[in-house]
Amino acid sequence: MERLFDSFANAVARWTGSPATFLICVIVVVAWAVAGPFFGFSETWQLVINTGTTIVTFLMVFLIQNTQNRDSAALQTKLDELIRTSDAEDDFIGIERLTDKELIALHARCEDAAKQSQATLAKAQAERRRRGHAGMEAERLK
Numbered sequence: 001m002e003r004l005f006d007s008f009a010n011a012v013a014r015w016t017g018s019p020a021t022f023l024i025c026v027i028v029v030v031a032w033a034v035a036g037p038f039f040g041f042s043e044t045w046q047l048v049i050n051t052g053t054t055i056v057t058f059l060m061v062f063l064i065q066n067t068q069n070r071d072s073a074a075l076q077t078k079l080d081e082l083i084r085t086s087d088a089e090d091d092f093i094g095i096e097r098l099t100d101k102e103l104i105a106l107h108a109r110c111e112d113a114a115k116q117s118q119a120t121l122a123k124a125q126a127e128r129r130r131r132g133h134a135g136m137e138a139e140r141l142k
Contacts, residue, residue, distance in 0.1 A: 013067040
């Protein structure tokens with residue numbers, strides 16, 4: 001049952017996200033608007049579009065959420081595997097289960113490490129420039 005629902009949710013998500021589906025929806029709305037004068041812009045005429053869009057929106061929320069949950073879990077698993085097999089710190093595996101406070105602390109730690117890396121890089125670049133200019137001065141003096 002679960003695999004059937006997953007297949008259905010994926011197929012519907014692909015179909016509803018296509019340009020053709022958008023065009024069909026635009027045509028339906030235009031046809032509804034054009035039909036307004038023929039129905040005297042009645043409450044029934046308004047109810048048709050309101051009911052239709054509400055039902056579609058209600059159902060699509062669950063299908064989209066299912067697809068996003070699955071995609072997110074797959075992406076997280078891939079990232080965890082890349083972290084596990086690289087020189088990265090294993091502390092990052094499974095961080096999606098941390099509390100907000102723990103995530104903020106980990107993010108701050110990463111920002112500090114990035115600032116240190118940028119400072120080291122800037123220092124190395126300045127040293128290369130200095131040596132490059134010093135090398136050119138030595139050449140000119142010869």
